[in-house]
Amino acid sequence: xxxxxxxxxxxxxxxxxxxxxxxxxxxxxxxxxxxxxxxxxxxxxxxxxxxxxxxxxxxxxxxxxxxxxxxxxxxxxxxxxxxxxxxxxxxxxxxxxxxxxxxxxxxxxxxxxxxxxxxxxxxxxxxxxxxxxxxxxxxxxxxxxxxxxxxxxxxxxxxxxxxxxxxxxxxxxxxxxxxxxxxxxxxxxxxxxxxxxxxxxxxxxxxxxxxxxxxxxxxxxxxxxxxxxxxxxxxxxxxxxxxxxxxxxxxxxxxxxxxxxxxxxxxxxxxxxxxxxxxxxxxxxxxxxxxxxxxxxxxxxxxxxxxxxxxxxxxxxxxxxxxxxxxxxxxxxxxxxxxxxxxxxxxxxxxxx
Amino acid sequence: xxxxxxxxxxxxxxxxxxxxxxxxxxxxxxxxxxxxxxxxxxxxxxxxxxxxxxxxxxxxxxxxxxxxxxxxxxxxxxxxxxxxxxxxxxxxxxxxxxxxxxxxxxxxxxxxxxxxxxxxxxxxxxxxxxxxxxxxxxxxxxxxxxxxxxxxxxxxxxxxxxxxxxxxxxxxxxxxxxxxxxxxxxxxxxxxxxxxxxxxxxxxxxxxxxxxxxxxxxxxxxxxxxxxxxxxxxxxxxxxxxxxxxxxxxxxxxxxxxxxxxxxxxxxxxxxxxxxxxxxxxxxxxxxxxxx
Numbered sequence: 183x184x185x186x187x188x189x190x191x192x193x194x195x196x197x198x199x200x201x202x203x204x205x206x207x208x209x210x211x212x213x214x215x216x217x218x219x220x221x222x223x224x225x226x227x228x229x230x231x232x233x234x235x236x237x238x239x240x241x242x243x244x245x246x247x248x249x250x251x252x253x254x255x256x257x258x259x260x261x262x263x264x265x266x267x268x269x270x271x272x273x274x275x276x277x278x279x280x281x282x283x284x285x286x287x288x289x290x291x292x293x294x295x296x297x298x299x300x301x302x303x304x305x306x307x308x309x310x311x312x313x314x315x316x317x318x319x320x321x322x323x324x325x326x327x328x329x330x331x332x333x334x335x336x337x338x339x340x341x342x343x344x345x346x347x348x349x350x351x352x353x354x355x356x357x358x359x360x361x362x363x364x365x366x367x368x369x370x371x372x373x374x375x376x377x378x379x380x381x382x383x384x385x386x387x388x389x390x391x392x393x394x395x396x397x398x399x400x401x402x403x404x405x406x407x408x409x410x411x412x413x414x415x416x417x418x419x420x421x422x423x424x425x426x427x428x429x430x431x432x433x434x435x436x437x438x439x440x441x442x443x444x445x446x447x448x449x450x451x452x453x454x455x456x457x458x459x460x461x462x463x464x465x466x467x468x469x470x471x472x473x474x475x476x477x478x479x480x481x482x483x484x485x486x487x488x489x490x491x492x493x494x495x496x497x498x499x500x501x502x503x504x505x506x507x508x509x510x511x512x513x514x515x516x517x518x519x520x521x522x523x524x525x526x527x528x529x530x531x532x533x534x535x
Numbered sequence: 536x537x538x539x540x541x542x543x544x545x546x547x548x549x550x551x552x553x554x555x556x557x558x559x560x561x562x563x564x565x566x567x568x569x570x571x572x573x574x575x576x577x578x579x580x581x582x583x584x585x586x587x588x589x590x591x592x593x594x595x596x597x598x599x600x601x602x603x604x605x606x607x608x609x610x611x612x613x614x615x616x617x618x619x620x621x622x623x624x625x626x627x628x629x630x631x632x633x634x635x636x637x638x639x640x641x642x643x644x645x646x647x648x649x650x651x652x653x654x655x656x657x658x659x660x661x662x663x664x665x666x667x668x669x670x671x672x673x674x675x676x677x678x679x680x681x682x683x684x685x686x687x688x689x690x691x692x693x694x695x696x697x698x699x700x701x702x703x704x705x706x707x708x709x710x711x712x713x714x715x716x717x718x719x720x721x722x723x724x725x726x727x728x729x730x731x732x733x734x735x736x737x738x739x740x741x742x743x744x745x746x747x748x749x750x751x752x753x754x755x756x757x758x759x760x761x762x763x764x765x766x767x768x769x770x771x772x773x774x775x776x777x778x779x780x781x782x783x784x785x786x787x788x789x790x791x792x793x794x795x796x797x798x799x800x801x802x803x804x805x806x807x808x809x810x811x812x813x814x815x816x817x818x819x820x821x822x823x824x825x826x827x
Contacts, residue, residue: 243630245637309817315629316572320765321816324809331806438641445634488648495642502635503623 190517201363205355217355219467221423224358225416226459228365230443231452232412235369237441238449238512239378240405241385242311243319245437247413249326252333252432253302254295254414255421259346260284260339261291262422271346275337288352292418299414300407302329307406311399314388323434333429345428346421353423361419362456365412370452372408381405385450442498447509454510462494469493539672544795545788550679550748552787553686557741558764559771559779560693561613561734567710567774568730570629574636575616576738577761578643583609583739584658584752585651591659598661606739613735614728616643622724647754655753658746665750678747689740690780693733697776706730710774759805763790766812772825781823786811 208220229247236244260268264285268277276282286294310321333340340346372378380401383391392398421427439462447458472493475485501508558580565573586608590601620639624632664678697703705726708716717723745760746752767786771778786808794801815822 237630241630243633310813313816313820316633317816317820319633320572320769321813324813328806328809328813331803331809335802438637441634441637449630486649488645488653491641492645492649495638495645498638499620499635499642502631502638503620506627506631 190521193517198363201359205359209355218423219463220355221353221358221419222463222466223460224355224362225420225423226440226443226463227362227456228358228412228416228419229440230447230455230459231362231365231369232409232416233440234444234447234449234452234455235372235381235405236409238444238451238455239373239385240381240402242402242406243315244322244406244409245319245434245441246306246322246326247409247440248432248434248436249322249329250299250303250410250413251417251420251436252326252329252429253299254417255427255432256333256340256346257298257414258288258291258295258418259349259421259427261286261294262288262352263346263349267348267350270348271344272338272341274344275342277341278338281339288422292357292415295418296411296415299417300411303407303410303413304403307403307410308399311402311406323437326432326434326437330429330432333432340429343429345426347426349422349425349427351422351425353419358419358423361412361415366452366456368412369408373452377401377404382450439494442494445498445508446501448507448511448513450512451508451510451514453513453515454508458509465494466490540795542673543675544791546673546675546679548788548791549784550682550787551791552784553682554741554745554748554760554783555764555767555787556690556780556783557686557737557744558760559768559783560690560776561738562765562768563771563773563776563779564706564730564734566768568706568727569621569625569632571621571632572636572765573616573621573731573734574640574761575620575643576734577757577764578640578647579609579613579616579735579757580738580742580745580760581647581752581754581757582612582643583735583742584746584756585647586739587743587746588656588658588752589651598659602743605743606736609739609742610732610736613731613738617728617731622727644754644757651754653754655751658750658752660747660750664747676748678744682744682748685740685744689737693737693776696733702726702729762812763808766808766815769812770815770822772822775822775824778822778824 208217212220229251233244233247236242260281261284263271265283268282306322306325310318310325313321334343336342373381380391380396381404383394383396384398384401388398417432443458443462444455446462447454447456469490472489473485473487475482558576561576561579562573565571565576583605586605587598587601590596590604591598594601596604616639620635621632624635660678664681665676667674667676668680669675697706705716705721706729708719708721709723709726741760741764742757745756763786764783767782768779769782770785771780771782789811790804790808793807794804800807
């Protein structure tokens with residue numbers, strides 16, 4: 183048994199090394215378009231896994247992820263932008279004093295973005311997590327809309343509806359995939375710890391969980407704050423990837439995309455979320471072809487704007503109505519699982535022959 | 536601020552409040568019966584406005600007939616949405632039907648973008664509605680006379696249906712106790728479909744009046760009226776029809792008055808509605824007229 187564990191460890195290390203080599207090659211040799219899609223894959227995985235922690239594992243349906251992303255994006259951008267760049271951006275209303283001179287390295291701005299977002303997550307979560315089900319969904323949605331409206335109107339801090347433009351492009355595959363792997367690792371360990379069991383017990387039955395001595399408030403807020411932290415980091419990475427931040431990027435539409443990812447991947451499965459997030463990021467780009475005019479068998483088909491999201495909406499409805507569990511349900515993929523599967527098959531074959 | 540301007544704003548507020556009341560009824564009735572927030576309600580509202588637009592533009596119907604056709608189509612659409620998206624999930628966990636409602640809302644919006652196009656279209660309005668009348672110094676657009684009258688007539692009809700007819704009795708029974716109502720021989724599917732039809736019909740009437748007021752229609756026009764009306768339903772106590780009406784008036788008058796009295800805060804007006812919503816949900820979730 184001990185030896186097996188060591189084998190898995192070697193396998194895991196090998197996989198991570200392979201990913202590192204892949205990222206190294208991809209970052210240097212792939213063309214910018216492909217790298218951008220791969221970056222988006224990483225960001226969607228972070229977003230999906232962090233929202234799944236709240237919605238899937240803890241069963242608290244939150245619709246506020248876009249708000250936390252907005253906070254992360256703005257906090258990090260305000261910290262890593264150079265004072266000259268800020269002056270160029272804030273040409274209508276000048277930026278307020280301490281923010282106008284601050285500039286810190288990207289790493290720290292990323293961490294601070296996550297922490298501020300987590301702090302807001304605490305402030306939002308602490309009063310709201312008393313509510314259940316759809317009421318919680320509405321209140322969290324309300325908060326993300328309030329954040330968006332505030333960012334649209336606080337001209338001297340966020341530059342209002344003009345947004346921030348010409349941001350330096352720090353985000354690369356090392357950041358996005360590194361953070362994605364860190365998120366998956368962190369959430370997986372959280373889920374497999376005693377905290378994770380408490381979170382799942384809250385999902386299954388709150389009353390029973392409380393009777394067993396699970397501190398409902400503490401665990402709900404914990405999952406909410408961790409989710410908000412990673413959402414903030416994903417927002418910061420996204421801001422530096424697309425190099426512009428506009429408050430209206432972080433509307434309900436953004437949350438809806440993440441909802442698609444976690445529902446299709448399976449509420450309560452990290453593996454499902456990773457697969458769905460990656461496929462979603464790729465499909466978003468591939469399906470652009472539907473929206474542009476094309477020639478098919480000599481027929482000229484005009485592009486249909488909006489077709490992409492219609493396809494995704496239909497896909498989501500099909501999954502909700504016919505495949506309640508999504509792609510993976512609550513199952514997880516792991517080397518142990520694969521090994522057992524293979525070993526089980528071998529046994530069956532041996533018995534059969 | 537003179538009295539005249541105040542009265543002018545009040546007339547705007549009342550007429551907007553009527554619209555919110557009409558839309559809020561749909562949310563509150565569906566919630567009462569199914570314990571489900573029908574996120575797609577605002578989008579049925581939007582579709583109804585487009586039905587009127589296309590009935591006039593493509594079939595050149597007279598505008599009043601176009602409105603009737605649109606109301607009928609919206610009722611049909613509301614019933615279809617329930618049959619397709621909510622009925623199969625009636626026994627599934629609440630989260631599934633919530634996802635389904637959100638998905639349906641986006642499906643309708645994206646459908647509208649693909650089929651009707653994303654660019655705002657201008658809505659035909661007869662001269663009577665767009666003209667401004669001056670009543671002893673108060674300037675009132677024609678639509679502000681019509682909206683309260685039409686709304687109050689339909690709200691009275693609705694009250695009659697819910698409180699005086701057998702169907703209304705069935706609806707109230709289901710909202711009191713779903714399972715017992717089923718045991719008492721109430722035809723659940725029929726009653727639920729009817730609830731959706733009535734709610735969507737009222738939303739369609741609201742949409743027509745809304746489009747006469749703001750004659751620009753586009754695929755996302757239902758989102759904010761939808762949320763405001765939903766807030767109205769929550770303030771009034773979700774599940775209570777009387778509450779939805781009162782809440783609708785409150786939200787309508789409040790929206791207008793905030794912008795009128797505090798113009799420097801006008802940019803935040805979308806946030807206000809959510810602040811109110813959150814405070815009501817946190818401190819008085821049963822609303823003004825709801826059950827404990």
